[in-house]
Amino acid sequence: MQRTRIRALLSSPPAGADVTAAGWVRTRRDAKGGFSFIELNDGSCLANLQVVAGQDLPNYAGDVQRLHPGAAIVVEGPLVASPGKEQNVELRARTLRVLGFCDPLAYPLGKQRIGLDRLRELPHLRARTNTFGAMSRVRNRLAQAVHEFFQSRGFVLMHTPIIATSDCEGAGEMFQVTTLDLDNLPHLDRGGVDYTHDFFSRRTSLTVSGQIEGETYACALGDVYTFGPTFRAENSNTRRHLAEFWMVEPEMAFADLQDDAVVAEAMLKHLFGTVLRDCAEDLAFFEQRVAPGVVARLQRLADKPFAAMEYSEAVAQLQRADCAFEHAPVWGTDLKAEHERYLTEKVTGGEPLVVLNYPAEIKAFYMRLNDDGRTVAAMDILLPGVGEIVGGSQREERLEPLLAAMHARGLNPDDYAHYVDLRRFGSVPHAGFGMGFERLVQFCTGLSNIRDVIPYPRTPRGSE
Amino acid sequence: MQRTRIRALLSSPPAGADVTAAGWVRTRRDAKGGFSFIELNDGSCLANLQVVAGQDLPNYAGDVQRLHPGAAIVVEGPLVASPGKEQNVELRARTLRVLGFCDPLAYPLGKQRIGLDRLRELPHLRARTNTFGAMSRVRNRLAQAVHEFFQSRGFVLMHTPIIATSDCEGAGEMFQVTTLDLDNLPHLDRGGVDYTHDFFSRRTSLTVSGQIEGETYACALGDVYTFGPTFRAENSNTRRHLAEFWMVEPEMAFADLQDDAVVAEAMLKHLFGTVLRDCAEDLAFFEQRVAPGVVARLQRLADKPFAAMEYSEAVAQLQRADCAFEHAPVWGTDLKAEHERYLTEKVTGGEPLVVLNYPAEIKAFYMRLNDDGRTVAAMDILLPGVGEIVGGSQREERLEPLLAAMHARGLNPDDYAHYVDLRRFGSVPHAGFGMGFERLVQFCTGLSNIRDVIPYPRTPRGSE
16 A cells, blocks of 8 residues: 655645555544544654545445544545644545544543553554654654664674573572573473573573673773663662663774773763754653653753762762651662762752772672772662663783682682683773663653553562 | 774775775785784675784784784774785775784684585674674675565565464464463363463464564555564474575465456566566675575566466376476366476576466365365466575455364364454455565575574574
């Protein structure tokens, strides 16, 4: 079927030409004089196309007057200047064919406004609403902008494995993957499950990060990135956590912490600038209906350099703050959400903040130990209203400090033989970071619940 | 660290300028007269940069003469025209700094050539070889070309869920995902595992396709596509199967089987054309070292229209063939690999073939029943040497035929309530297909084992 998308019809209307549009009816209004106005949406943009269907159509009474919200139609006719104030052009139906009717008594998305919580129970239909149509288009544009940023800088996309075979990292928060029959588990003589019968002959789980594998490819190809799903089996039902989420993880050889922070900031600015340029209509909707101020905030972040601060200085500022924190800020502990909020709201005044060089004891073994012997070359980027959007570090490329950091944490280097190998065979300084993609979409749309920025959210005790 | 990628130095050498390059030593050759030639690779391209390091360097004896394959160095100096025949330019080292030495006795990738089977045991190092460097760059370019194709046509990328909650599809070949403690499973009073204690309060598994969810978004946004990991717990150790692989799945509203085949062919041509244009150096390597003829085959496919044939006609041709098949071709059975081979090699003469309209009884419930009542609007695209690369169909958008197809297969429509809803609320003709991304990379590189076209292959009893 040859159809022209409504986005194209509205943005560059072919003067006077006959066109074919197809989509779903948002509303139908019958006017005096024997014709109807139909607001038609096809998902290509937020705006509807106004269709004018008159009683001269042979199926006016039989079809047009039976159209309700949700019905699917194909309309063919001339696109002409509209006398109405709401739109520039309208489609005068010469033919109108119904593809599928929609029973208004059964259809959950009627004319009345429906709350986001109720829409979460309708994941198969909610993309037909303005909010989820706009979110889907913004999410799509951001995803492509991620690729554009890294591709234009010569990074190689790498697909890291989803099924992870090392269970050395915090297995408590990981999903186990198995083909064993849980009603009939094979057991070892000494007790316990016999994983030699499992699909991979060992215990496996869903990945929590592609970093380790990313490092192996960065130490061969130079600059790589991943963009894939990651998983946390955390039992936390918050507006900021999903059990399944998408993560962007670049890894750069010949790079230090400073390079890392520079690339992360440039990436965020590129992403904000791209949606501001290419998703203006959808952002205006979020500005008006969801989060007033969201566009101005994006604009500010796209333009101004981010503030940066040492972790130690951040703690000192928090300790001096005239503010009753629930958790007292103490050097050597992680920043809590309330601290991040204070830093991005009060200290920077609503700007992002790059926090650098965290205490070694609260960070992972793979982060590079600084010369002070007590901090590591880690950095987080905090966004106002969202908190941590990027977390990264320079990796420990020196064999002995890496082994020492493993031993200090009770890790067995044999479990990380490949990782250690990289430090033995032509080791190079390298750094990388991770960005939670859904947090980014939240920030750009202003949608406060992370369940509303991914089509089918996976959360504890609810994956529909 | 400011460095220029070797790809840039070789493709557009800055005349006479001082440059900094960093990478890994491929070979070092000491010449008479007190200087050494170093072949340096940084993964940005297949070609090495020739570095000339002389004994005037203060660390010539201490460092340069201790460099072995795999060592990492940074070199700074002028890039000059090379007197050698093998390269146009060379880098005269003014300074050479060793980032990481590499012990030739311990390093598994020495000078001698290593087989692909041995390299599979070294997934963390194999990207440093020419074959895997080239494969990684081709794979990266193909992935980006997938996005370019669909984005340029207005498709919206959609991230479909990885953890699947419906266990109605062939659960036997699915990986189960669980947070239950397998050493201490909760049981129902009536026996069996009590999944109300599992993370999602139900049994969950890894997705085998994003199609069902893709359809829900196509029926709201028009044209969507997914590009994500999918899983099969098939215990088949072949050169063509992975337990974890990436799949591209577009889904188009207002489209029929013919539209589906047209888009699939255009996509493949775009992908072939893009790698031919942008990956010429890497393809030349595969042509020379891996699969002679691979470039000419890609060129032919990028240029010529694909052949198309009804399934019934394909079976008739196979039945008339002067060829002893292991499985006799019979109408109503699926085409075997030997049949696909015959069709693409003998019938089309080495060209791809689009096979259309398969018997309903061998296809899934969701494919649209044709007017003949015995075939469905399905299509496969077969490539010479690879077999099926694309499988798609027009979906059954009519409620009654869909319910009938479910009943005929013993499926309970209640298990597909959302899917059925789409046929009740403004149903539209729609179609889509899936392309196995690793099969595509195999076809473009000529690498015969699918384990060699993904960084960390997941196969039965071996996920390293």
